[in-house]
Every structure is written in structure tokens, then in C-alpha cells.
Amino acid sequence: MxxxxxxxxxxxxxxxxxxxxxxxxxxxxxxxxxxxxxxxxxxxxxxxxxxxxxxxxxxxxxxxxxxxxxxxxxxxxxxxxxxxxxxxxxxxxxxxxxxxxxxxxxxxxxxxxxxxxxxxxxxxxxxxxxxxxxxxxxxxxxxxxxxxxxxxxxxxxxxxxxxxxxxxxxxxxxxxxxxxxxxxxxxxxxxxICDEELKIANKLYSNLQPTTYNLKTIKIGYFSGTISHNKDFATITDTLINIMDKYKQVKLVLVGPLDIENKLNKYSDRIEQLPMVSRRKHYANIASVDINISPLEIDNEFCQAKSALKFFEAGIVGVPTVATATQSFQDAILDGRNGLVASNEKEWFEKLERLITDNEFRAKMGAEARKTVLKKYTIKxxxxxxxxxxxxxxx
Structure with missing residues (x-):
């Protein structure tokens, strides 16, 4: 019962x-x-x-x-x-x-x-x-x-x-x-990553075109996964507002259960909210964005316990990640080499800004992330x- x-x-x-x-x-x-x-x-x-x-x-x-x-x-x-x-x-x-x-x-x-x-x-x-x-x-x-x-x-x-x-x-x-x-x-x-999902991700990655990293619209994706991430996302709300004010080409793609703050309402025409989907469709959603973000409450032990899963799910399809500098993310991400980590609002803004404005750097971070994931985070x-x-x- x-x-x-x-x-x-x-x-x-x-x-x-x-x-x-x-x-x-x-x-x-x-x-x-x-x-x-x-x-x-x-x-x-x-x-x-x-x-x-x-x-x-x-x-x-x-x-x-x-x-x-x-x-x-x-x-x-x-x-x-x-x-x-x-x-x-x-x-x-x-x-x-x-x-x-x-x-x-x-x-x-x-x-x-x-x-x-x-x-x-x-x-x-x-x-x-x-x-x-x-x-x-x-x-x-x-x-x-x-x-x-x-x-x-x-x-x-x-x-x-x-x-x-x-x-x-x-x-x-x-x-x-x-x-x-x-x-x-x-x-x-x-x-x-299991073998079946690796095949899905490899196919998605092979379909990326050379122009993928030179689009006029830059999509920042957040994949909450569970209903426990409202406070995590709130840690970078102000940063995202500053980014969207400065860079009109930026759009937000928010996937999964998430209650966003009212101050983001003025950007509603640039925010796309999608429901959680099957594992198979999940990687297609990630591959559709240009930058993956994984904010966490840095002083919360529950958040410190989380793995770098959000990094490798994005990395396997060549999408670069900016993540909160928890121990797990710092173990997985070599800052500026295969992704980016941030400890405060200033660092979040600077690192998102670089990925938005530097197409070559964004492409390199995505490619290096994928190399890391293939080597360290696949069952294969x-x-x-x-x-x-x-x-x-x-x-």
C-alpha cells in the first residue's frame, strides 16, 4: 500500500x-x-x-x-x-x-x-x-x-x-x-551514457552543419530534468536578464518542470518552454541549442552532491556548457578548455558573453566537450x- x-x-x-x-x-x-x-x-x-x-x-x-x-x-x-x-x-x-x-x-x-x-x-x-x-x-x-x-x-x-x-x-x-x-x-x-543513447547522440552530432556555430540566433538551453531546480535557475536569472538586454539575438529554451520568475516575462517572445520528453528525444532537444547552462546553488550540499551529468549529456552532441563551479563540475570541466565554470554572477555573464560573441570559441568548446565525454563518460x-x-x- x-x-x-x-x-x-x-x-x-x-x-x-x-x-x-x-x-x-x-x-x-x-x-x-x-x-x-x-x-x-x-x-x-x-x-x-x-x-x-x-x-x-x-x-x-x-x-x-x-x-x-x-x-x-x-x-x-x-x-x-x-x-x-x-x-x-x-x-x-x-x-x-x-x-x-x-x-x-x-x-x-x-x-x-x-x-x-x-x-x-x-x-x-x-x-x-x-x-x-x-x-x-x-x-x-x-x-x-x-x-x-x-x-x-x-x-x-x-x-x-x-x-x-x-x-x-x-x-x-x-x-x-x-x-x-x-x-x-x-x-x-x-x-x-549507454550504447543506445550514444548512437542517437552520434547521429545528431553528424548532422550538425558547418554553419551551426554561425547562426544569427543564439539559443541558451536549460534542461531541468526534475521539479527540484527552481532555486538553481533563480541563481542566474539576473545574469540572463542582463545577457538578453545586451544581446537581442539570444533566446532561452527551457525544458522540463520549471517556474520562472515574473521579471523574465518581458522576454516571453524570446523564451520557449518545452515539457520533459523521452530519453530519445531529450538529446535532440539538447542538440537544438547553442549553449547549455547548468546553474546550481553553490552553497547547498544537496547541489554539491550532484554529478556532472548535465555536462556530458550536452557535450556528447557538441554543445558547450557553462556550469556552476561545484566540485563535480570542476572535476569534469577544465575551464576554458572543454567548457566553462562560474562561481558568481560576474563570471556567469562573462563566460556566457564569450560563447555568444565568439563563434569559433563556442565551436571549440563543444568539440572538446565531446572528446572528453567519449573518453570518460560512455559505457563503451x-x-x-x-x-x-x-x-x-x-x-
């Missing part, structure tokens, strides 16, 4: 943000993924148990499973709603719990795993495991009571605090340091030997 109520709450928020038509379409897409994950996990080495079907599950369960398969592990992904989940304790050697919610069914699986003395790995890509950080989520106050249930006490905290669980995986150095405070062995397993070129060797000892 708890899982049903949480899913009802999420569905309602999706419709409320996107409308009945677009929201309903999004829900149907998630429902299709949900049904695929409910049953049918084949016997193998590693089972990913995921609490949801969104982008987090895509990157942290499906994509990591694909990466492990490429390195000769037998993996399956299953959503925790399966009523016979406990039976799978017999079929795998390693169990990776990704943003799961504590339920009797899940606990029965955990008990079975412990009886057989098999490995449990706790996986997270943000700070929701610790309830003291929840108030830093921008949309925490907007959540309905059903959705909030999944975060009560910290999502997955019962596993993280369990002495049986010795190992964690995560996305960033910032999160790795936080998890190590629980006396766990923590492996850094970066987010990567993954090579996390320490983690693979650890898993091999368990199977």
Missing part, C-alpha cells in the same frame, strides 16, 4: 506540472518501464533492485547493469514492487539496492540474502539517505504527503546503517566522502577495474 500511495503522489505531481495530456503521456511511458521491470529477471551474478523508473534508475541501475554486462557480468534489473522479490535471493550473488523504500516485501528479500551470506551493496546518487538534508531539496515543501513518505527517516537509511552492509556505490567524490562517514567501503561508479569506454575486481571476488 505504501508504494502504491507514493506512486499515486508522483503521478499527481506529474499531471499537475505537465497537464493531463503531457503528464498522462509521461505516466504511460513510466508505466511501460515499470511493467517490464516487475518480473522476468534472469538468473545471474548481480541483481539491481530499484525503487523507481525515472532518470535515476536509468543511470544508476540500467546503465550500470549495461556497463557490468560489457565486462562479462550477468546482470538483471528489477523494481522492488515485485511481490515475490524474496525468491530472487537464490538466483544471484550480489544485490545492489538503488533508492529502495523500506517495505515488508523488501525486508523479506534482505533477510533471505543475509541467511545465504550474500553481498548487499547500497547505491545512491544524492543525499536523500540522510533526512537532515531533505529540507535543502527545492521541492520538499511542494511534495504531497504520499510522496514524502518515501523519504521519511532518509530513503534507504535502514540499509546504510545496517552493519551487514559493508559496501556502497555512488556518483561523486562529494557523496563518496559522505558515505565513508558510515564506515563503508565506497566505490565511485560514474554516470555514463568504461574501465572501472577496482570495482569490477571487487565484484568478481564475490561471484
Amino acid at each position: 505504501k508504494l502504491i500511495l507514493i506512486k499515486f503522489g508522483k503521478a499527481w505531481m506529474t499531471i499537475r506540472k505537465n497537464g493531463i495530456l503531457k503528464g498522462g503521456q509521461r505516466i504511460l511511458e513510466y508505466l511501460f518501464i515499470f511493467l517490464k521491470l516487475l518480473f522476468g529477471a534472469k538468473k545471474g551474478d548481480v541483481l539491481f533492485i530499484t525503487g523507481g523508473v525515472g532518470d535515476s534508475a536509468h543511470y544508476r541501475s540500467h546503465n550500470v547493469a549495461e556497463e557490468l554486462k560489457k565486462h562479462n557480468f550477468k546482470c538483471s534489473v528489477m523494481i522492488q514492487d515485485n511481490p515475490f522479490l524474496y525468491r530472487y535471493a537464490n538466483n544471484f550473488k550480489v544485490f545492489i539496492f538503488q533508492k529502495t523504500i523500506s517495505t515488508p516485501t523488501l525486508q523479506r528479500l534482505i533477510d533471505e540474502i543475509k541467511k545465504q551470506k550474500k553481498e548487499i551493496i547500497f547505491e545512491t546518487d544524492d543525499l536523500i539517505f540522510d533526512e537532515k538534508y531533505l529540507h535543502q531539496m527545492d521541492y520538499w515543501k511542494q511534495m504531497d504527503k504520499f510522496t514524502k513518505q518515501q523519504y521519511e527517516g532518509g530513503q534507504g537509511s535502514e540499509l546504510l546503517k545496517d552493519n551487514y552492509v559493508k559496501t556502497c556505490t555512488t556518483t561523486t567524490t562529494f557523496l563518496k566522502n559522505k558515505l565513508e562517514q558510515y564506515n563503508k567501503k565506497v566505490f565511485l561508479v560514474p554516470n555514463r 569506454n568504461s574501465n572501472n577495474k577496482e570495482y569490477y575486481n571487487y565484484l568478481r571476488k564475490l561471484i
